[in-house]
Amino acid sequence: MQYQLKTRQICLFLIALTPISKLFIMPSVLASNAEQDLWISALINLALDFLTVFFVLFACKRANTTLLNLLENSLGKTATKIIVSLCFVYFTIKAILPISEQKDYLEMTLYTLKPTVFYFLPFFISAFYLCTKRLKVLGRCADVLWLFTLIGFAVLLSLSISGADFSAILPVGASGYKAIFNGSYASKIWFGDGIYLAIFIGQFNYEKHSGKKILLSYLISALITLLFIFIFYGTFTSIAHRQRFAFTEISKYTTVINNLGRFDYIGIIMILFVNVFAISLPVYFSAKALNYLFCIKKEWISSLIAVAMQVFILIVFSEYYASIEKLLMNYAPPFLFLVGNLLPALTPLLTLKENKYAHTQS
């Protein structure tokens, strides 16, 4: 069996790409719901994803074939198509907010004068190009991008950590469990990374310590997210919910910046670079889902459709972004939980059935 990925690449994928899209609007969404307990809201989602990854690893360990083959063998083609359709909808929804966030970030923060939406459109060329590539290329991206993520974080966090007041998150649980739950619920769209690992079933050689390495990588990714959230709230405290693009603002109060100029942009640019890949991921997988659903043999056709859909949503609904954000945060989480957590967590059952069938056959 020829594998497209290596365990190392999956670990680096988790470290490099999963924490990035959580830095833009998500901390302020958490703060507006759970205030100083925002980290608990995030922790709940991270724990859910951790459990999903944990269960999927069982499937990875036992799988002799890819996820699609497992689904087809166990549930038949029709059920597989239904599941892949759900995944397509999931990834399409999951791509909307991060892409819009990125566009808003350019308009509001990165440029001195507000640019038009066309400044952001080249992103889709890059996303389209990535979508036409095989999973192997995604693994190779992770091999390099993790370094950018870690350096970017290190620059931003080292500049901002001294100004953060960590006592602001105390007392723990003061916002109440309802606010914490609301925070988790509203921020669900930025989580659900376990599904990526489910897609990687059968695409890498599960070796002796692969499971431990992948879990550890997910923990590192979760730790980066939590650390950022702590510093974010420690820096902005009660006005944290107004900081839409916290990661640009978080480090600018340090005295070094006053003397040397905004060299924290080195870190910001690195994170923006990785984010191009992070926000392309849902588009990438929606294109692959289209490939399967409509038996498209030419990758560029499905990639073009997936990217065109996102361009359409971005341009046509750009004026209604706030409403879309509200809609997705209020109504999408149950669906996101179903496809992003529950379905991947059930994959060990598929491998069990597959192995049982193989055993009976033998």
Next chain:
Amino acid sequence: MPASVLYKHGGLFLHKNLSKINTNLMKLEQNLDANIEKIKNALNSEDVTFLDLQLANRKGVLIFINDIVDKNAVGELILRPISNIKNDLTEQELFDLFLSPEKSQINSIKEILNDVLLGNTVLIIENSNTALSFALKFFEKRAITEPPTSTVIKGPREGFVESLPVNISLMRRRLKTPDLRIENTTVGKYSRTPIALCYIKGIVDEKLVKTLKNKLSQIDIDAILDSSYLSKCLGERTVSLFKQIGNTEKPDILAGKILEGRVAIFVDGSPIALTVPYLLIEDFQSASDYYNSAYSATFARQIRLLSVFIALFLPTLFVSAELFHLQLIPLSFLLTIVNSIKGIPLSPSYEMFFTLMIFEILNEASVRMPKYVGMVVSIVGGLVLGETAVTAGIISAPTLMIIALSGICLYTVPELEQTFSILRMIFLVVAGTCGIYGLIISVSFIFIYLISFESYGSPIFAPFSPLVKEDLKDTFYKGFLHEHQFRPNSIKNKNKRRLKISKIKK
């Protein structure tokens, strides 16, 4: 039917389809005049000599091309023994009579034509179906000098020349092993350029050699005038901004590459040898890195990386910061820039673009111009033009400084200079129109392009992507000798160990 089919003859792979010559594939006849008539029809050129001889009671004709054979050798090794013949000899006796070290028996008109065109001397004898071919070619060649593209302070100064045998001898001198294999072929419908594949059996991946031979046999081109022609034919992508095949002018570098499991390709008439597979990092490695200490090699490589970064991104970041992201520039520096651009008629992006264009024009002119004018161009272009342009208020001093720095920095990696200057221009246009985000997108596009790019089974962005930890010690960090015990994993090769540290300790 493939464009050309190879068949082996006397150590050479010869093309079966030799354009016009291809029409005449017949065997030699007993009738000498008929044979000569056919050859004269095919080789209807004034520089082809047909020398009539008498071998006791039989007639013979010696055929060669005037200016490409060693006439002294022809006299000593062919004509002198013939003049001593008293009785009729058999073909085998005749063959043994000549003392030429490189000789063969051939028996078709096509082979005769092939050999004559390659510079061999052919003897055809009356009443015989066999001709004798002697490799007595003599081409004028340049002396072995230090190649201008890769000079070193320490280390060997020899460089390849335009002669294939000389280049092969330079390799043989360095790798005295029976495992060093040379396989010859010819490519080019009209040029029929001799090409040699060179590799070490037992280290190289056999599949790579097979793929290369197959690819060479499929090349249907009028002429291979330089190895760069072949490099383009062998590239796996038809359109590519980046190099797909490695190259070098130095035998010591080539020996090192062959020992890592690469295949070298020599082209007759070119002093540049090609290497396959190619990794992008190769062009950041200089020969002197291996002759100096690991510390200085590491430092030099970091400098090269930094220089490439400055060359590619300094002009673009400066323009995008001036146009779109003023917050990136510290206030005091911003004031300096504001003062310097006061009264400049062009926008920052146009100013940078035109200055860069002037730099590229000067660069092109200095390469093309005769050397004695080159100095004038440097002075007029670099000093007078620059200084006057700033004084006249056409361009600002920071822009001029940035372009000058960027231009110099690019030459720290001369092999990639052409690619990177095009990239720099593209990035500049993007940064001038879309700002820093446009630049990020362009870089990500190039990044995806590079990581999905493979050269004969080896990803060209290796050992960074895919990450090959063991090979990182010869990238931007140069490890000590004891760290290079194994051949690189980024290239498929056999016999992994190349150094046993215990032996060195003794």
